[in-house]
Amino acid sequence: MVPRPAIVDTYNRFMGGVDLLDMLSALYKFNFRSRRWYIYIWWHTVTVAVINAWSRYRRDLEKLQPRQKALPLRRFQASVGTALTSAGKVKKCGRPLSSPEATPTPPRKRKTPELPPDVRKDGLHHFPTWETRQRCKHCVGHFAHVYCEKCRVHLCLNKDRNCFQAYHHSK
Numbered sequence: 617m618v619p620r621p622a623i624v625d626t627y628n629r630f631m632g633g634v635d636l637l638d639m640l641s642a643l644y645k646f647n648f649r650s651r652r653w654y655i656y657i658w659w660h661t662v663t664v665a666v667i668n669a670w671s672r673y674r675r676d677l678e679k680l681q682p683r684q685k686a687l688p689l690r691r692f693q694a695s696v697g698t699a700l701t702s703a704g705k706v707k708k709c710g711r712p713l714s715s716p717e718a719t720p721t722p723p724r725k726r727k728t729p730e731l732p733p734d735v736r737k738d739g740l741h742h743f744p745t746w747e748t749r750q751r752c753k754h755c756v757g758h759f760a761h762v763y764c765e766k767c768r769v770h771l772c773l774n775k776d777r778n779c780f781q782a783y784h785h786s787k
């Protein structure tokens with residue numbers, strides 16, 4: 617029989633979490649190289665913060681909306697990125713929100729992913745334009761000409777319905 621130091625007990629209790637964090641942070645590595653060593657520490661800190669936020673988000677979602685499926689880590693990470701680069705910003709900042717080779721009627725074959733609510737509800741530069749008719753993103757049942765340049769979605773805006781406002785409303 618030998619006395620066990622307290623640190624061993626602490627290690628045994630929390631090593632599972634550390635292993636999980638290591639596994640999750642290895643999943644989607646930032647693919648870059650830098651000669652500045654401290655950049656790696658910075659990106660690791662960001663990675664840990666995003667994983668912690670994702671874990672928190674899943675816990676909250678389970679309590680608040682148990683029937684809703686949580687975003688996978690990859691999608692969550694992407695949505696944090698989009699929110700940070702686009703929320704509260706005009707279109708010229710960060711990655712352009714609309715296709716750079718924008719022609720008057722650009723062909724939109726690929727389904728664009730929905731922007732995170734932080735961007736959708738930031739109340740900045742959601743300019744309506746007139747496009748060819750497509751299904752409304754908000755009510756889905758109707759077709760609309762009005763298109764939000766920032767969110768890249770069609771929304772009803774006529775005497776009967778204002779899905780444009782409802783879609784961008786904060787609550």
Ligand SMILES: [Zn+2]
Pocket residue numbers: 752753754755756758760771772777779
């Ligand atoms: Zn609508």
Ligand SMILES: [Zn+2]
Pocket residue numbers: 736742743764765766767768784
């Ligand atoms: Zn919008």
